[in-house]
Amino acid sequence: MRILNVVCLFSLSLLCMTVLTGICGTALVVAAEPPEQGAAKQIDLGGNVSLEVVFIPPGKFKMGSTPEEKAWATGIEGGATPGTVRESYEGEQPRPMRVKDGFWMGRTEVSVGQFKRFIEESGYVSDAEKPGGKTQVFDPNWKVTAKAPPHPWISMKGKSWRDPNFGFPLRDCYPVVCVSWNDGRAFCQWLTERERKAGRLPKGLEYRLPTEAEWAYACRGGRESTYFWWGNDLREGEGRFNISAVDFLPGRNKIWPLANAPWSDGFAFVSPVDHYGEKGRNGFGLADMCGGVWEIVLDHFDPKGGHEDLYFVKENPRPVCRGGNYFDVPGNARCAVRLGLQSPSYSDSRDGFRICLGVPRG
Numbered sequence: 001m002r003i004l005n006v007v008c009l010f011s012l013s014l015l016c017m018t019v020l021t022g023i024c025g026t027a028l029v030v031a032a033e034p035p036e037q038g039a040a041k042q043i044d045l046g047g048n049v050s051l052e053v054v055f056i057p058p059g060k061f062k063m064g065s066t067p068e069e070k071a072w073a074t075g076i077e078g079g080a081t082p083g084t085v086r087e088s089y090e091g092e093q094p095r096p097m098r099v100k101d102g103f104w105m106g107r108t109e110v111s112v113g114q115f116k117r118f119i120e121e122s123g124y125v126s127d128a129e130k131p132g133g134k135t136q137v138f139d140p141n142w143k144v145t146a147k148a149p150p151h152p153w154i155s156m157k158g159k160s161w162r163d164p165n166f167g168f169p170l171r172d173c174y175p176v177v178c179v180s181w182n183d184g185r186a187f188c189q190w191l192t193e194r195e196r197k198a199g200r201l202p203k204g205l206e207y208r209l210p211t212e213a214e215w216a217y218a219c220r221g222g223r224e225s226t227y228f229w230w231g232n233d234l235r236e237g238e239g240r241f242n243i244s245a246v247d248f249l250p251g252r253n254k255i256w257p258l259a260n261a262p263w264s265d266g267f268a269f270v271s272p273v274d275h276y277g278e279k280g281r282n283g284f285g286l287a288d289m290c291g292g293v294w295e296i297v298l299d300h301f302d303p304k305g306g307h308e309d310l311y312f313v314k315e316n317p318r319p320v321c322r323g324g325n326y327f328d329v330p331g332n333a334r335c336a337v338r339l340g341l342q343s344p345s346y347s348d349s350r351d352g353f354r355i356c357l358g359v360p361r362g
Helices: 067-073 086-090 112-122 181-197 212-220
Strands: 016-021 027-031 040-046 049-056 059-063 095-099 103-106 135-138 153-156 206-208 294-300 319-322 338-340 356-358
Touching: 040 112, 040 181, 049 112, 049 212, 059 212, 067 086, 086 338, 095 212, 103 212, 112 181, 181 206, 212 294, 212 319
Parallel strands: none
Antiparallel strands: 016 027, 040 049, 049 103, 059 095, 103 356, 135 153, 206 356, 294 319, 319 338
């Protein structure tokens, strides 16, 4: 028997199948070992731009947070505003959930350079750039005073992923922001079609946004339920993630005036993707899963808590975003944190996304 052709197919559990053809012409399909956890591959986007994904096996985890975690989040160290409904979105208690199918996930959020490559090849126009479009950005005229609003963000026309109004030059290594749920899905559709035409897309898979359950499972990096992907101790987060810390705002001698992590993370605003290297990667090898930028996922928002299966609504859809951002206090950048965006076309200079390669959803 000789091997005439080796094709990497994927079943619903992403098992590689090797096709062996015998002398008599009969085909024998032999199941090979699935990819190992953390296995990585580069996706060529053209133009000397690539995107890395890592394999995450099926597994179980708990979605949500305990009353003790919520109390910490709204306490002195966590710094989140107490007495609001925000923490209730995480559910009353952690719920056991299962991710049935293995999948590949972006090592990092999609970067400016990767999104730019998509725009160059597809000609896509983001929601913020469309006629009448706008996006939420930092207000450069905002002043830190006793009566200043706690959230210095304003809606502006003429700003987009090309210029998020950070106040400093945009680099290709930053995570792309000012992109909407629609924009994220368009990127994934482009990549699916591109890889399919090139014959590189495994059968039965597509590039898409991760479901909320996939994202929450991936964020914990193999842990069942902790505040952050490394554990419950904020102090162990030093050098691991980008949140509100003791870094001066651009052109100012002030830091964000809310609760801060008691160290410098190197950036008052957003940090480059995977800036913290191995220390900033969780047990699955994923970087920047807490803080950095909010990550938009496929599901619609249910204020009662996340779902194991994909959750969509027919009226007033509000996409879910997860993980917190560079402006957030520690209590708002935990694994369990979740919010709903205003609409599928809403964008913000604190919001981005990362891709998933898996079985079709939605």
